Amino acid sequence: MATNFCATLSAEKGVSVKINDFDYTHSEAEIEELRAFLVKSYAVSLRPFNWRLAVTENWIYASRYLEPPEYFTSRVHLWRNDSGELVAFVIRGVNFINLQIDYEYRSLEAEIFDWVEHHLWGNQGTISTMVYDWDVDRQKLLAGRGYQNLGAIEDVRIYDLNRTYPPVVLPPDYRIASVAEYSDYAERIELENRVWGVSLDEAWFRGKSSAPSYSFDWDLLVISPQSQQVAFSLVWLYPQNHTAEIDPLGTHPDHRRRGLSRALVLESFRR
Numbered sequence: 001m002a003t004n005f006c007a008t009l010s011a012e013k014g015v016s017v018k019i020n021d022f023d024y025t026h027s028e029a030e031i032e033e034l035r036a037f038l039v040k041s042y043a044v045s046l047r048p049f050n051w052r053l054a055v056t057e058n059w060i061y062a063s064r065y066l067e068p069p070e071y072f073t074s075r076v077h078l079w080r081n082d083s084g085e086l087v088a089f090v091i092r093g094v095n096f097i098n099l100q101i102d103y104e105y106r107s108l109e110a111e112i113f114d115w116v117e118h119h120l121w122g123n124q125g126t127i128s129t130m131v132y133d134w135d136v137d138r139q140k141l142l143a144g145r146g147y148q149n150l151g152a153i154e155d156v157r158i159y160d161l162n163r164t165y166p167p168v169v170l171p172p173d174y175r176i177a178s179v180a181e182y183s184d185y186a187e188r189i190e191l192e193n194r195v196w197g198v199s200l201d202e203a204w205f206r207g208k209s210s211a212p213s214y215s216f217d218w219d220l221l222v223i224s225p226q227s228q229q230v231a232f233s234l235v236w237l238y239p240q241n242h243t244a245e246i247d248p249l250g251t252h253p254d255h256r257r258r259g260l261s262r263a264l265v266l267e268s269f270r271r
Contacts, residue, residue: 018081018082019079019080019081019087019088019105019108020079020080021077021078021079021080021115022077022078022079022080023073023077023078024072024073024076024077024078024089025073026069026072026073026076030078031060032212033086034056034060034076034086034089034100035053035056035057035212037050037086037089037100037102038050038051038053038056038100039053039238039240039241040102041100041101041102041103042238042241042243043240043241044103046158046241046243047134047156047158048132048156049103049132049135050100050101051091051098051100052156052245052247053213053236053238053245054213054234054236054245054247055247057211057212057213057214057236058208058211058247059091060072060211061207061208061210061211061214062204062207062208062211063204063207064207064210065203065204065206065207066203066204066207074092075091075092075093076089076090076091076092077089077090077115077119077120079105079108079112081105086102087101087102087104087105087108088100088101088102088105088108088112090112090116090120092120096127096128096129096130097116097120097127097128097129098129098130099112099113099116099129106137109138109141110141110145113141113145128150129142129147130153130154132156159269161269165266165269165270166266167266168263168266168267168270169259169263170222170259170260170263171258171259171260172225173224173225174222174223174224174225174230174258174260175222175223176220176221176222176223176263176264176267177220177221177222177223178216178217178218178219178220178221179216179219179221180215180216180217180219185202185205185209186202187228187229188205188219188221188229188232189201189202189204189205191229191230191231191232191250191252192232192248192250194252194253195232195250195251195252195253196248196250213236213237213238214234214236215235215237218234218235218236218237218268218271219232219234219235220232220233220234220235220264220267220268222251222255222260222263222264224255230251230252230254230255230260231250231251231252231255231260231261231264232248232249232250232264233246233248233249233261233264233265233267233268234246234247234248234249235268235271244268246265246268249261249264249265
């Protein structure tokens with residue numbers, strides 16, 4: 001359903017493009033539209049400008065069997081141009097707003113933040129949002145609106161595979177495998193719980209592994225001499241942009257400082 005918010009963007013040759021905002025329905029078509037939107041924006045500079053693609057797939061699919069549809073429809077809002085093309089959307093977390101916008105429509109950011117601050121005010125009367133350190137324009141916009149820099153919340157590192165990288169080295173009797181080799185995923189779930197101190201379950205894994213870019217073959221593991229899963233590295237492949245993302249990466253506390261995560265990263269590069 002369209003709401004009353006409307007902004008205009010001055011296009012080339014003086015043509016005015018009308019932008020309307022819409023409620024989100026969480027249909028399969030809209031989910032794929034969000035993914036395609038982020039693929040397109042990532043391709044511009046081959047580094048994140050909007051949400052990283054793996055973050056989006058985690059958010060949508062890992063919770064698909066844990067949360068009702070209302071969880072998603074109440075947290076996403078869309079903006080489209082007159083042709084119906086998606087040009088921006090916001091995703092709301094707990095007092096946290098993530099604005100995703102097409103490069104060509106960046107002049108709308110102030111208007112979208114007007115809408116966000118009016119409709120999605122946080123429970124504590126505050127709103128937080130994320131901006132990459134290379135996005136100077138967004139930083140200036142937020143500072144001008146009274147937002148304060150609260151420090152880093154994520155460290156994104158980008159590696160060009162055209163560069164050389166060291167060989168994969170593991171301690172004696174450790175080996176690299178993948179989730180595809182295992183029919184019982186309980187140990188993989190428990191390993192993630194142990195690494196992050198969370199309480200994920202089979203419904204979480206079933207949802208996450210249904211994501212379009214998830215592959216059991218690319219959910220890499222280190223197996224200990226005792227045949228236990230002790231480290232993991234999930235690689236999301238995005239062939240449209242000739243890129244991939246590693247998210248998450250972790251090692252069981254009892255097996256840290258042995259180079260296992262490093263080995264998994266280098267094995268991901270090699271593959």
